[in-house]
Amino acid sequence: MNVSDLGEFGLIDRMRKYAPMTSSVVKGIGDDTAVLRYTKDKYLLFTTDMLVEGTHFTRRMGAAGIGHKALACSISDIAAMGGVATHAVVSLGVTPKMPARFVEDIYKGMAALAKRFGVSIVGGDTVRSDKVVINVALLGEVAKKYLVTRDKAKPGDWIFVTGTLGRSLVTGKHLNFTPRLKEARFLVKNFKPSAMIDISDGLAGDLNHILRASKVGGRLWDNAVPLTKGAALAQALTDGEDFELLFTLKESDAMRLLKWQNKRRSWFFYPIGEITKDPRQMIKAKGYTHF
Amino acid sequence: MNVSDLGEFGLIDRMRKYAPMTSSVVKGIGDDTAVLRYTKDKYLLFTTDMLVEGTHFTRRMGAAGIGHKALACSISDIAAMGGVATHAVVSLGVTPKMPARFVEDIYKGMAALAKRFGVSIVGGDTVRSDKVVINVALLGEVAKKYLVTRDKAKPGDWIFVTGTLGRSLVTGKHLNFTPRLKEARFLVKNFKPSAMIDISDGLAGDLNHILRASKVGGRLWDNAVPLTKGAALAQALTDGEDFELLFTLKESDAMRLLKWQNKRRSWFFYPIGEITKDPRQMIKAKGYTHF
Numbered sequence: 415m416n417v418s419d420l421g422e423f424g425l426i427d428r429m430r431k432y433a434p435m436t437s438s439v440v441k442g443i444g445d446d447t448a449v450l451r452y453t454k455d456k457y458l459l460f461t462t463d464m465l466v467e468g469t470h471f472t473r474r475m476g477a478a479g480i481g482h483k484a485l486a487c488s489i490s491d492i493a494a495m496g497g498v499a500t501h502a503v504v505s506l507g508v509t510p511k512m513p514a515r516f517v518e519d520i521y522k523g524m525a526a527l528a529k530r531f532g533v534s535i536v537g538g539d540t541v542r543s544d545k546v547v548i549n550v551a552l553l554g555e556v557a558k559k560y561l562v563t564r565d566k567a568k569p570g571d572w573i574f575v576t577g578t579l580g581r582s583l584v585t586g587k588h589l590n591f592t593p594r595l596k597e598a599r600f601l602v603k604n605f606k607p608s609a610m611i612d613i614s615d616g617l618a619g620d621l622n623h624i625l626r627a628s629k630v631g632g633r634l635w636d637n638a639v640p641l642t643k644g645a646a647l648a649q650a651l652t653d654g655e656d657f658e659l660l661f662t663l664k665e666s667d668a669m670r671l672l673k674w675q676n677k678r679r680s681w682f683f684y685p686i687g688e689i690t691k692d693p694r695q696m697i698k699a700k701g702y703t704h705f
Numbered sequence: 706m707n708v709s710d711l712g713e714f715g716l717i718d719r720m721r722k723y724a725p726m727t728s729s730v731v732k733g734i735g736d737d738t739a740v741l742r743y744t745k746d747k748y749l750l751f752t753t754d755m756l757v758e759g760t761h762f763t764r765r766m767g768a769a770g771i772g773h774k775a776l777a778c779s780i781s782d783i784a785a786m787g788g789v790a791t792h793a794v795v796s797l798g799v800t801p802k803m804p805a806r807f808v809e810d811i812y813k814g815m816a817a818l819a820k821r822f823g824v825s826i827v828g829g830d831t832v833r834s835d836k837v838v839i840n841v842a843l844l845g846e847v848a849k850k851y852l853v854t855r856d857k858a859k860p861g862d863w864i865f866v867t868g869t870l871g872r873s874l875v876t877g878k879h880l881n882f883t884p885r886l887k888e889a890r891f892l893v894k895n896f897k898p899s900a901m902i903d904i905s906d907g908l909a910g911d912l913n914h915i916l917r918a919s920k921v922g923g924r925l926w927d928n929a930v931p932l933t934k935g936a937a938l939a940q941a942l943t944d945g946e947d948f949e950l951l952f953t954l955k956e957s958d959a960m961r962l963l964k965w966q967n968k969r970r971s972w973f974f975y976p977i978g979e980i981t982k983d984p985r986q987m988i989k990a991k992g993y994t995h996f
Binding site for chain 2: 422424429441442462500512515521539
């Protein structure tokens, strides 16, 4: 058996199987970030993302965008837990022949985003590698009362998404997207999302993560999924790398959110479906597979 | 100008130049780990290490050793600050054709070490990559009074090392070394090391890091550096990947440590030189360069 037979989630399961845990861990492997004990009122959030040249980007995409993306993916994970991002450490693998300017532009792209989100870049490692590899590990924090995981969606909840989906790789959105942290903070402060996740593998795959973790089913409404210009529903379901947030709200909260939005018209939360009782009711479409 | 002209430390300087920082950061880029505000009595430590196939290991070296090394490097960084390691997140890049068993053995090697040091593995990312890449980001903590950085060595201090140096790659020590965390904890609890660092680039390079950061000079005593069997002094100075701790103690503490050691004979701290006033007195030997 090789890695492609096992698949990404098989691999992660193997890791979980061996991973030692102590009582300081509130949530380990299996959500957007780990959740650790911290202070009386807050949890510490901890996540890591690796981007590899040829898999997640090519050099022609531009260094600043690559740096932006490397940090933005991790901020999006912190957002999906309802938290704020605080401190990052960055590992970079590059070839000796790479122009110094290229590396500098990666750092600049990353630093610009870090500044916008109040993230301190506090450490790094630089190593020799034929292909460019960037790893960002990010800390965040969240008030205990604001923590949202992916396993508490309930039958009758409405399903929402924070923006249009599909064709992220074609449009370049995957290199310049704004992580939906502000939107997530608004949600956790004013509503009580029952589950939340960021869409990295495509709507189908990531919604199924919520359904599986919450032991419920789900149904998307006809024509409700907001599509990026030129995208077909199949692309919204499976393209991945949209980095929008996908969340569920009980019906009364859903009504309140739509009413608020109707009045204010500044952000857009799209209702796209509902949670059902039957855990066999999964979203049918194959998400992006890494292997 | 390309990356090899700039060198590893030039690269890190570029990163530091752009890295945004907030008041929560006690120490950012430039020591073994970052130091962050945490509780009234403790600091949070945060570090990251990337290992790339072909640069830091080959597949033939065995998966368990590779997994061990990936985490051990980071634990060694936490030890060098006087702290204990707590939580790790692990990113792994592998090819789809890699035997699942190989990945499993990487995790097992890492998990075994994590268990020994009370580290919880709380998150991960798995991505597609032609070459195997492993990144470990590690959190730790340290009582404020036990924190040791690399910039407080004083003229007259003695220089110590925790074990023999040289030929780590040949002997396989780089794949199975025990991070000197226990020894570091003993030191910070019973003495007051003025500076500490782990030896990853070779004795010369890493001692020079202490000298430069502390704005002092240093001198190694003739024949005092403990050599791994078969190693010449030049190898101890430059081979790198020894992951022993290098630290400085004021003379009275040095005497006390040697007396204690003489009585107990269980661990071995080797006195190898002294700190001098003249910051131009650096250790002459070229350390391992990454680029």
